[in-house]
Amino acid sequence: AQSVTQLDSQVPVFEEAPVELRCNYSSSVSVYLFWYVQYPNQGLQLLLKYLSGSTLVKGINGFEAEFNKSQTSFHLRKPSVHISDTAEYFCAVSDGPGTYKYIFGTGTRLKVLA
Amino acid sequence: DADVTQTPRNRITKTGKRIMLECSQTKGHDRMYWYRQDPGLGLRLIYYSFDVKDINKGEISDGYSVSRQAQAKFSLSLESAIPNQTALYFCATKSDNEQFFGPGTRLTVL
Numbered sequence: 001a002q003s004v005t006q007l008d009s010q011v012p013v014f015e016e017a018p019v020e021l022r023c024n025y026s027s028s029v030s031v032y033l034f035w036y037v038q039y040p041n042q043g044l045q046l047l048l049k050y051l052s053g054s055t056l057v058k059g060i061n062g063f064e065a066e067f068n069k070s071q072t073s074f075h076l077r078k079p080s081v082h083i084s085d086t087a088e089y090f091c092a093v094s095d096g097p098g099t100y101k102y103i104f105g106t107g108t109r110l111k112v113l114a
Numbered sequence: 115d116a117d118v119t120q121t122p123r124n125r126i127t128k129t130g131k132r133i134m135l136e137c138s139q140t141k142g143h144d145r146m147y148w149y150r151q152d153p154g155l156g157l158r159l160i161y162y163s164f165d166v167k168d169i170n171k172g173e174i175s176d177g178y179s180v181s182r183q184a185q186a187k188f189s190l191s192l193e194s195a196i197p198n199q200t201a202l203y204f205c206a207t208k209s210d211n212e213q214f215f216g217p218g219t220r221l222t223v224l
Contacts, residue, residue, distance in 0.1 A: 043215040051211055102213060106156040
């Protein structure tokens with residue numbers, strides 16, 4: 001069965017510094033990969049998704065992620081974070097088009113420090 | 115207006131009480147989901163529905179039931195609430211390639 005690992009439960013980083021949030025998934029023939037963000041007291045919002053094509057995916061708010069099939073990873077990056085990026089970030093995977101099921105990681109709480 | 119709405123947003127109840135959480139969507143999607151979120155555990159799937167006549171259990175359905183009253187409405191019930199059902203509950207819809215989440219219902223069972 002598909003699984004997703006987010007090794008870092010919390011990541012503190014100073015404002016304007018770069019950040020990388022790690023996500024690894026178990027191998028599958030084909031996968032769709034997603035990053036969602038959850039701001040305090042809100043639902044989940046899609047940051048970006050990889051379905052096919054270019055392995056570098058750009059999303060909203062200056063975030064990007066790179067799909068690495070050989071390392072089964074989909075790490076999220078931002079070159080310069082803002083206080084407003086403080087939130088919880090979830091990586092998710094599905095097995096391809098038409099699948100009903102998303103598997104979510106346990107989340108990484110990003111705290112941006114002034 | 116939000117595409118996926120949930121009511122109530124917060125609820126405190128007592129052990130043994132029956133609780134219903136409601137979800138409505140205006141996205142026109144056939145697929146709808148209920149998840150619960152617990153700290154350090156991420157989101158876990160409770161139930162999902164492909165259409166009004168197709169309802170399926172997720173990984174943690176014990177203690178829960180659902181009703182799909184219409185394409186736009188999907189309700190989650192706790193027949194007899196227990197404290198370990200205290201969690202944040204999310205409803206979601208799904209297009210071909212993306213899920214859309216409601217704002218969540220924070221449920222506390224005392």
